[in-house]
Amino acid sequence: MESLSETFQNASCRTSGSGPRSVQVLLDALQGEDGGTPSDMYGKGETIERFERKLARMLGKEAAVFFPSGTMAQQIALRIWSDRKGSKVVAYHPLCHLEIHEQDGLRELHHLEPVLLGTEDRLITLDDVKNMPVDVRCLLLELPQREIGGQLPGYAELEEISAYCREKGIALHLDGARLFEILPFYQKTAEEVCALFDSVYVSFYKGVGGIAGAMLAGDADLAQQSKVWKRRHGGDLISLYPYILSSDYYLDRRLPQMARYYEEAKELAALYNDCFGIRTLPEVPVSNMFHLHLSAPRETAERVVAGVQAETGIGLAAYLRETGESACATEISIGDSYRDVPKDELREAVKLLGERLAQANRS
């Protein structure tokens, strides 16, 4: 029998993503590209500077700097704030990317001391911020908080956190890996959201669906200093254009789709929440993403989902991770693929999944 990931890949349509990460993604982006376009050269040249100016305008910041990765961009942003503020203590959520996905780069390379704010199962609140140790001079907020399904604070609370940090002289940095994905929920422009923050990082391979790449935006000094650190990190490549051109291409293409992805995420989550033993986090998505939680042991659920995918031809989940003895979850990120899923068949597939899970739990 085919595995969960095989049945997802072999399905005739998928509820998540914008298609496979394959070389075709690059080929599509380069179609029509002029071969004579000169490479960027160590961070200079129109190919990179034009895209940096475009994002600086979009995010409403003085300047923006293209990075090969968000890992690099964010460590550097926090390092610059730490140096400016004269404190090595920065605060972020316990499930922040820097805390769980970067092999402790922030500590190992920059010797910063993170304070974990809030708890693993909920967002950072205004109260958390007000109760931070006094030596915290920089706070990172991730919008949406990916590891808990992509949750968001209310906009009013976000404004209060921002006002508090400004009042106290605490630098506020936005992990906006999925910033574009939350604009339809907040009903704000990127510039309006970013105005609440002193610096912001955005990614081009989440909802945007590019190949890799990130942008760090802030004041002109921060941008300039970040280029020095980019060189130190080994990220100031002679040529970043494969990422720049593809990021620009997919940004133009996918930004107008974000409202649709958000509506579709709510539609799909509602289908799941109608089923026994299935719930989504958040219950009502606030972006294109949510986590799908199944009440069954991971191996059981893998078998059940794989079976439903094979029978219906609809890809529901590429993987499941264990979240408890009899519980597992996967991440859903709505992209271009969802629109090709026949909605009647999807309802049937989800219903079938619920029935099979109930059956498996009884037996």
Add this chain to the structure above:
Amino acid sequence: MESLSETFQNASCRTSGSGPRSVQVLLDALQGEDGGTPSDMYGKGETIERFERKLARMLGKEAAVFFPSGTMAQQIALRIWSDRKGSKVVAYHPLCHLEIHEQDGLRELHHLEPVLLGTEDRLITLDDVKNMPVDVRCLLLELPQREIGGQLPGYAELEEISAYCREKGIALHLDGARLFEILPFYQKTAEEVCALFDSVYVSFYKGVGGIAGAMLAGDADLAQQSKVWKRRHGGDLISLYPYILSSDYYLDRRLPQMARYYEEAKELAALYNDCFGIRTLPEVPVSNMFHLHLSAPRETAERVVAGVQAETGIGLAAYLRETGESACATEISIGDSYRDVPKDELREAVKLLGERLAQANRS
């Protein structure tokens, strides 16, 4: 009047390089590529692992790890050796890439303490190595030493340095940014040269002419640890395939050309050394590269070279840097372009350059 770089770009043929760094370099590498080829995923998958295995074999090391840049790869190599050997002191040449081109990343991120060995105008010798401070536990050698025109120690001296380091337990790391370019002079395989070193970095955008990218090779532990540091540096991108595929493509294409580039470099250097006021360093190249030194103030030389380039249509130099009150220099790296230069016209152009420089110096 057109500038030096304009006349170089507009020339009908060029003595240096393998053509402009433009998007065409990527388009050429991707021609015939299967769009269905899956992306590497955070350092995993056949697309990256196959290329890493290929280079590990080629360099005769247990394992190899692909990096977005040599800056990242080499800092990490030195950091791993420093941790293993329990000493923060590493030694390298005063004009080492880490010392002059990386914004002090090695000190700022890894807190290593470099000892500069030898002097700016010559290679590191066996005597230098024997007289290193005792706390130096890692030595980096760059072959060829790029900033002094691409010079090389004799192979026997290199073997002696290697034997000495092995005897003393000093880790020997090879900055092999231009390793493939020196094999014809040494009449050795990459594996034979690398056998003298504990770890080695090679680049894919020097003589190889790729877009960007580097490989770090060594023992399996070093490779494994380097992946952790790659993640910390922000270099463990979800997708590095634009660099991997192009590096592989141009490596296959250019490796067989290295002997030819070397012969052509000697040919071109001999032409220059016949002229008044012009000399090359080294006088007889030992790779595809050399530095061209002109006895004239930079501005004068720029005007003269630009004029010769405009008149003859042969690109001789894209830039000149001042090296003294009445002296300037440029770097020549023979690549594919040289073969398209008509040799009779080249001789005339070089002769004309010598005459014009003599004339300019008299007036």
